[in-house]
Amino acid sequence: MKNYTRSLRCINCGKISSLKPIYSCEMCGGVLEVTYDYKKFKKDHETIYNISLANKSSLLPIDINEEEPFPYFNTPLIKAKGIGLDVGTNNLYFKLEFNTLTGSFKDRPVYVGIKKAKEFGYQKVIVASSGNGASAVAAYATREGLESIVLVPATTPAAKVSQAYAYGAKVIKVEGPYSNAFNLAWQISQEEDVYNITTTFLNPYTIEGDKVVAYELIQNLKGNSPDYVVVPIGAGPLLVGIYNGFYENTLINEKQKIPHMIGVQSMGCNPIVKAFNEGKQHVTPEKSPDTIAGGIGDGLVGYSQDGTYTLNTIKDSEGIALEVSDKEIMHAKNLLASREGLYVETSSAASVAALIKHAKTHPFSSTSNIVIILTGHGLKESFGKNIEEEVPVISNNVEALKLLLKK
Amino acid sequence: MKNYTRSLRCINCGKISSLKPIYSCEMCGGVLEVTYDYKKFKKDHETIYNISLANKSSLLPIDINEEEPFPYFNTPLIKAKGIGLDVGTNNLYFKLEFNTLTGSFKDRPVYVGIKKAKEFGYQKVIVASSGNGASAVAAYATREGLESIVLVPATTPAAKVSQAYAYGAKVIKVEGPYSNAFNLAWQISQEEDVYNITTTFLNPYTIEGDKVVAYELIQNLKGNSPDYVVVPIGAGPLLVGIYNGFYENTLINEKQKIPHMIGVQSMGCNPIVKAFNEGKQHVTPEKSPDTIAGGIGDGLVGYSQDGTYTLNTIKDSEGIALEVSDKEIMHAKNLLASREGLYVETSSAASVAALIKHAKTHPFSSTSNIVIILTGHGLKESFGKNIEEEVPVISNNVEALKLLLKK
Numbered sequence: 001m002k003n004y005t006r007s008l009r010c011i012n013c014g015k016i017s018s019l020k021p022i023y024s025c026e027m028c029g030g031v032l033e034v035t036y037d038y039k040k041f042k043k044d045h046e047t048i049y050n051i052s053l054a055n056k057s058s059l060l061p062i063d064i065n066e067e068e069p070f071p072y073f074n075t076p077l078i079k080a081k082g083i084g085l086d087v088g089t090n091n092l093y094f095k096l097e098f099n100t101l102t103g104s105f106k107d108r109p110v111y112v113g114i115k116k117a118k119e120f121g122y123q124k125v126i127v128a129s130s131g132n133g134a135s136a137v138a139a140y141a142t143r144e145g146l147e148s149i150v151l152v153p154a155t156t157p158a159a160k161v162s163q164a165y166a167y168g169a170k171v172i173k174v175e176g177p178y179s180n181a182f183n184l185a186w187q188i189s190q191e192e193d194v195y196n197i198t199t200t201f202l203n204p205y206t207i208e209g210d211k212v213v214a215y216e217l218i219q220n221l222k223g224n225s226p227d228y229v230v231v232p233i234g235a236g237p238l239l240v241g242i243y244n245g246f247y248e249n250t251l252i253n254e255k256q257k258i259p260h261m262i263g264v265q266s267m268g269c270n271p272i273v274k275a276f277n278e279g280k281q282h283v284t285p286e287k288s289p290d291t292i293a294g295g296i297g298d299g300l301v302g303y304s305q306d307g308t309y310t311l312n313t314i315k316d317s318e319g320i321a322l323e324v325s326d327k328e329i330m331h332a333k334n335l336l337a338s339r340e341g342l343y344v345e346t347s348s349a350a351s352v353a354a355l356i357k358h359a360k361t362h363p364f365s366s367t368s369n370i371v372i373i374l375t376g377h378g379l380k381e382s383f384g385k386n387i388e389e390e391v392p393v394i395s396n397n398v399e400a401l402k403l404l405l406k407k
Numbered sequence: 408m409k410n411y412t413r414s415l416r417c418i419n420c421g422k423i424s425s426l427k428p429i430y431s432c433e434m435c436g437g438v439l440e441v442t443y444d445y446k447k448f449k450k451d452h453e454t455i456y457n458i459s460l461a462n463k464s465s466l467l468p469i470d471i472n473e474e475e476p477f478p479y480f481n482t483p484l485i486k487a488k489g490i491g492l493d494v495g496t497n498n499l500y501f502k503l504e505f506n507t508l509t510g511s512f513k514d515r516p517v518y519v520g521i522k523k524a525k526e527f528g529y530q531k532v533i534v535a536s537s538g539n540g541a542s543a544v545a546a547y548a549t550r551e552g553l554e555s556i557v558l559v560p561a562t563t564p565a566a567k568v569s570q571a572y573a574y575g576a577k578v579i580k581v582e583g584p585y586s587n588a589f590n591l592a593w594q595i596s597q598e599e600d601v602y603n604i605t606t607t608f609l610n611p612y613t614i615e616g617d618k619v620v621a622y623e624l625i626q627n628l629k630g631n632s633p634d635y636v637v638v639p640i641g642a643g644p645l646l647v648g649i650y651n652g653f654y655e656n657t658l659i660n661e662k663q664k665i666p667h668m669i670g671v672q673s674m675g676c677n678p679i680v681k682a683f684n685e686g687k688q689h690v691t692p693e694k695s696p697d698t699i700a701g702g703i704g705d706g707l708v709g710y711s712q713d714g715t716y717t718l719n720t721i722k723d724s725e726g727i728a729l730e731v732s733d734k735e736i737m738h739a740k741n742l743l744a745s746r747e748g749l750y751v752e753t754s755s756a757a758s759v760a761a762l763i764k765h766a767k768t769h770p771f772s773s774t775s776n777i778v779i780i781l782t783g784h785g786l787k788e789s790f791g792k793n794i795e796e797e798v799p800v801i802s803n804n805v806e807a808l809k810l811l812l813k814k
Contacts, residue, residue, distance in 0.1 A: 162790030338575035379786035383569030
């Protein structure tokens with residue numbers, strides 16, 4: 001197993017640091033990214049056609065344990081049944097990123113972060129999360145024998161809170177928007193011996209785990225990249241990580257393409273979309289996020305540079321940023337379950353809502369390959385409707401049942 | 408793609424029927440199983456070493472759609488971290504059967520059942536289920552454009568009921584034990600044009616999907632079979648299906664072994680364990696099941712022959728049947744989450760509880776390969792504790808957080 005990591009580099013000023021546990025550029029405070037010896041990587045892999053054929057840990061900052069499936073889950077890629085017709089293409093796919101140990105896409109980045117925590121010698125980790133990262137950090141910390149502290153917004157669904165708690169994390173709810181939890185976790189990790197695995201762009205290693213989605217997509221599509229990849233975004237590390245994975249693929253074979261990245265936000269929390277639509281160079285934080293899609297309700301207060309990074313990545317890919325209303329999201333969520341048999345959390349449905357809406361005025365070509373990333377399981381939050389009122393109860397009586405079935 | 412199916416055969420009287428939509432032997436009422444042309448299968452595959460190398464649909468009664476991952480999910484097999492030490496072996500594995508589309512092991516058998524419903528020309532399907540089968544039938548019916556009717560016990564967790572409802576099924580709760588729902592579904596499928604996909608042994612095709620677990624395990628273990636496979640059992644089709652898969656593997660290579668099958672029940676609903684311990688030839692139904700493990704709380708009233716079939720399979724494999732208390736199950740559930748990072752539904756934890764308990768008096772050899780099947784995600788039911796009381800809420804104040812962390 002060969003690891004090509006070289007350094008941490010600031011995406012803002014370019015300063016190079018060693019691969020140590022820091023969260024931002026020591027010179028300018030910018031976002032850090034892991035760099036690799038791509039020249040050597042390319043040379044070592046010049047006989048292969050695409051990146052899914054490279055060794056599993058080649059372009060990750062950790063060594064992969066071949067006995068474990070993490071962070072390579074081989075989540076299924078399935079073709080859309082009906083919704084595809086609504087956006088113009090016959091090649092609409094869903095990547096089931098909820099098919100992981102903890103039920104969300106956060107397993108991949110968090111696995112990398114926890115491995116780094118262990119490598120750096122930490123015994124405790126902290127994360128600020130809207131819920132999915134919380135459970136992932138709690139689960140993998142437990143698996144690696146680390147203690148975990150999990151800060152979630154007070155409005156986080158009970159199913160997510162319970163899950164993180166069950167794994168043995170110290171779970172604490174923080175009042176106000178997600179940014180509050182983010183900033184508190186940051187302070188603790190500055191002052192105490194606790195490693196911060198918050199999966200925005202704060203921890204520079206976690207995003208590397210997101211690249212695996214791209215590697216797997218190329219494998220799922222038999223060596224090809226899709227034309228578009230649609231991702232719900234808060235700060236946007238999943239979108240950037242997937243982009244990076246496809247970018248690395250082009251290093252092996254210049255003929256391979258990078259998909260257009262489509263980032264989706266809720267109208268109630270749309271700092272990146274706003275900057276995109278207004279042609280601005282920088283993202284402005286949203287101080288009062290208000291959306292039912294909690295997983296992407298990140299106003300970026302105090303770290304709007306993260307949003308700017310995602311904005312630039314979307315532009316680099318010649319992609320677009322789209323926004324949808326809560327109502328459109330809920331409609332798409334129901335459509336996904338009742339027409340595709342896909343039960344996902346609200347934030348996941350934002351992508352579907354945006355794609356359907358956008359296609360009404362900008363239909364896709366019928367041969368376009370579009371992949372929607374479904375980020376979290378529907379079981380992660382309570383169902384919107386009062387199920388007690390919707391589901392009848394009968395006694396053990398076949399006539400009562402027949403009567404109901406005639407309705 | 409070659410399909411070797413031949414007929415349906417009664418496991419009781421041996422009567423052969425064609426592969427049609429019936430639920431029991433037309434002669435004696437016995438359980439039906441699908442037969443294959445094993446001789447031809449063996450001849451066609453004499454150059455391969457194990458069954459995981461055979462074509463995907465070879466020994467299934469349906470054609471596999473290579474574009475879809477179903478029912479081949481390649482669910483992860485992961486090695487136990489700490490619990491393994493408690494049972495004596497260093498080779499304790501968990502097969503994550505909750506890593507499917509709907510979050511439980513039922514996806515595999517139900518996929519096969521739904522495909523048969525479509526092949527037989529039905530537009531409607533019905534299932535009686537403690538919850539996991541309900542969601543799986545609802546999801547795959549939707550995917551195949553069929554209507555579904557789902558009968559669940561009135562005590563089924565809200566998360567499971569909501570999930571089935573979201574997929575668009577007609578969900579109806581039935582008072583009393585699971586057997587009531589089972590018998591009502593049976594009556595409807597006798598009188599109306601509705602195909603019954605209840606995944607006990609009623610539908611003879613669904614159990615074929617369970618064999619895929621064995622095929623995948625052989626692949627996970629690089630061509631070998633485990634020594635023991637531990638399965639929580641209600642009627643027990645998952646246990647029998649897995650056994651059948653391993654049995655088929657021995658047809659390709661006689662040196663390959665069939666694992667000892669360990670079936671686990673709750674003391675509050677233990678008809679199969681009781682018959683096993685008392686050396687009886689037939690299972691007696693349990694009229695008043697009383698256990699927190701709803702997924703295996705099947706008293707088999709009206710179809711105890713299903714339990715007898717599972718009992719005989721356990722004996723054939725030189726396996727054992729074990730029982731555990733609700734308290735032991737809850738302890739194991741917490742242990743799994745807080746030591747292994749595995750958040751599973753209560754019934755899944757019964758296997759772990761039984762293994763730990765059994766090993767105290769009958770330790771396994773340190774080289775034994777043991778696989779525990781984890782059947783459902785923890786998100787499928789509400790968390791036992793009142794999470795509001797366990798998780799503190801703080802305002803956006805770092806001093807308050809520091810105080811909490813010192814505790």
